[in-house]
Amino acid sequence: MKDESKVAIVGCGPAGMMAATVLSEAGLAVDIFEAKATAGRKFLVAGRGGLNLTHSEEAGRFAARYGSKAEIFSKLLGVFSPDDLRAWLQTLGIETFIGTSGRVFPKDAKAQDILKIWLEALGRRGVTFHYQHRWQGFSKTGGPLFLGANDELLEFSSQAILLALGGASWPQTGSDGSWTSLLTAKEVRIEPFRPANCGLEVEWSDYFRTHFSGKPLKNVLLRCGDQQATGDVMMTDHGLEGGPVYALSGSLRDLLEKSSPVPLLLDLKRDLPLPRLQEKLQQHRSKESLANFLRKTIHLTGPAYSLLREICSPEELQNTALLAERIKNLPIPITRTRPLAEAISSAGGIAFAEVNEDLMLRKLPGVFVAGEMLDWEAPTGGYLLQGAFSSGYQAALGILKWLGQQPQP
Ligand SMILES: Cc1cc2nc3c(=O)[nH]c(=O)nc-3n(C[C@H](O)[C@H](O)[C@H](O)COP(=O)(O)OP(=O)(O)OC[C@H]3O[C@@H](n4cnc5c(N)ncnc54)[C@H](O)[C@@H]3O)c2cc1C
Known part of the structure; x- marks a missing residue:
């Protein structure tokens, strides 16, 4: 069994992939584990009705969209802003445009094109993908444990772990919230999931x-x-x-x-x-x-x-x-x-009091979290994906700090 992984990222959605981008750019060995057989299923669903990547509005107004978490997001957006997102997409050859409502969309590319280009870029930087690996908690030595495709228990060791397992809506995409019991067992406080952006x-x-x-x-x-x-x-x-x-x-x-x-x-x-x-x-x-x-x-x-x-x-x-x-x-x-399973996103998740400013779990040093699995909600309009990207970026910087590494300038 492979055992040299430096950073294990669990969850191959926008938050996990953004963290993998930052960490692989900094030269770290990154392994991504994903329960499903393919990556980014919710990202692909988001692309069905026109992929609204982010919004062009002014920073203060943007952060206010996160309601009671506006202050936290003001910092996260300061680290990786909507403009940074657009500039980074451009480095992948993906042009964006601002629609009449101020929402930002890809110009020509569809969600599946973006995902393909992004996965290929990560692959070229040596990121290793492990599909059909369902996270099961931690081994005795603190590494992540997975259930493999044939129900075998697989253990990995890594120096840092990022959990980017998503919220609990559209469970068919893989973000089914089934991870909550694994973290409450470690006394991590999780606010109950509730439907957001729903009928x-x-x-x-x-x-x-x-x-x-x-x-x-x-x-x-x-x-x-x-x-x-x-x-x-x-x-x-x-x-x-x-x-x-x-x-x-x-x-x-x-x-x-x-x-x-x-x-x-x-x-x-x-x-x-x-x-x-x-x-x-x-x-x-x-x-x-x-x-x-x-x-x-x-x-x-x-x-x-x-x-x-x-x-x-x-x-x-x-x-x-x-x-x-x-x-x-x-x-x-x-x-x-309407039921949580049908909602576009979910409210609830890991309470922000459980993480430090680097998005590391206070009760589990070396374990970071990002994306919709944290307790925040925002309206549609590109705020959800931007929240996932920015928190994934911040968690990656936190991991670099934890490992005593520098981000790529
Ligand atoms: C219909 C719809 C339309 C949307 N449209 C938009 C839009 O236009 N703009 C916008 O900003 N947002 C939109 N969103 C929301 C957006 O897709 C999400 O906010 C975003 O995907 C969250 O990213 P994430 O990385 O946090 O989680 P996810 O994208 O949910 O990724 C989490 C990953 O973790 C994996 N996982 C979960 N549990 C485990 C486990 N135990 N072991 C291993 N892997 C696991 C999942 O399989 C999944 O691949 C839409 C959502 C839906 C449902």
């Missing part, structure tokens, strides 16, 4: 579910407390999905932990201020149906009108003032978040 459940009537599941609500505004998000929302069998829903899902999740249902306020006519809407609705309505009247006066059509009917009482629909109020603030009763 929200609504108990639709059978009629509504049958007729309007799969229909979009265009250009609406969603509100929850002091948070709001705009864009298109998709109505599904279970409730609501889409960018603005994901953006508010963390706040809703927190409220749902206290009571259910929680109203999510939906503005179906966000470009029409309430007084103007009231004025329009006060126009004389002949014997035509409410559906026709709303279509002609305020261009409220199809799924939006049906949603209004689904949520409002007959009295609200007949009273012009109440109806206007409902069109601007339609309370959708959210009962639950």
Whole structure:
């Protein structure tokens, strides 16, 4: 069995691969271990809907996206920033561009192209890949233990270990959170995993579910407390999905932990201020149906009108003032978040109090952690991948320091 590995990286996702990049550039022998038969499965899934690598917004605003962890991320982003990410991608021959929303995407390359180029670059620097190696904890000497493809127990020795095992959403990609028991056994505090950037459940009537599941609500505004998000929302069998829903899902999740249902306020006519809407609705309505009247006066059509009917009482629909109020603030009763397995990302993971500024576990010297397995969350918009890249980079610098090595300038 191979035994000369200097640094063992466990988890071949963006965080682990970024650390491998830094460490191999500094000339260290790096072995990457991955439970799945191939690398970067969640990265590839992220590429399906357009790979949003990072965001171009100003540093302070960027760090604020990490909520209560903004200060920690301000430091991490200072070490490996969105600009550093773009510059590094360029060294791999991958050009990026800033979209109209400020989000950063690869110009021509797809996620699978980036992954291939990146894996080849690591291979050229001598990084060794061990697929179908599921981390099982530590050996008596502190090295990582793995379950191999034939259920054999494999032991490696290394001078430092980086765990970059991901969060707990989309378990089919390999990030199944099954590592938590191995670290709680070492008394490492792990906050429970919860869905982040996820769909929200609504108990639709059978009629509504049958007729309007799969229909979009265009250009609406969603509100929850002091948070709001705009864009298109998709109505599904279970409730609501889409960018603005994901953006508010963390706040809703927190409220749902206290009571259910929680109203999510939906503005179906966000470009029409309430007084103007009231004025329009006060126009004389002949014997035509409410559906026709709303279509002609305020261009409220199809799924939006049906949603209004689904949520409002007959009295609200007949009273012009109440109806206007409902069109601007339609309370959708959210009962639950969609399950963790379906969420784009997860909240929870290793508490930051458990790591030092180099992302080394205080209770396990020489063992570093990075990526989504740490307890942070951020919205979609490139913040998740950037968080994984920056923390992987920081952990690699920590490992170099631990081993008394210098990073490549
Ligand atoms: C549908 C979807 C779309 C997304 N789109 C975007 C986007 O556009 N932009 C963005 O910024 N982010 C996006 N993300 C999120 C992004 O993909 C993740 O934040 C990122 O992959 C996290 O990187 P990571 O390295 O921390 O973990 P992962 O990418 O989850 O990698 C962890 C690796 O560890 C391995 N592993 C786990 N347990 C073990 C074990 N016991 N032994 C060995 N190996 C193990 C896993 O198999 C996996 O390969 C998306 C996610 C999803 C699901």
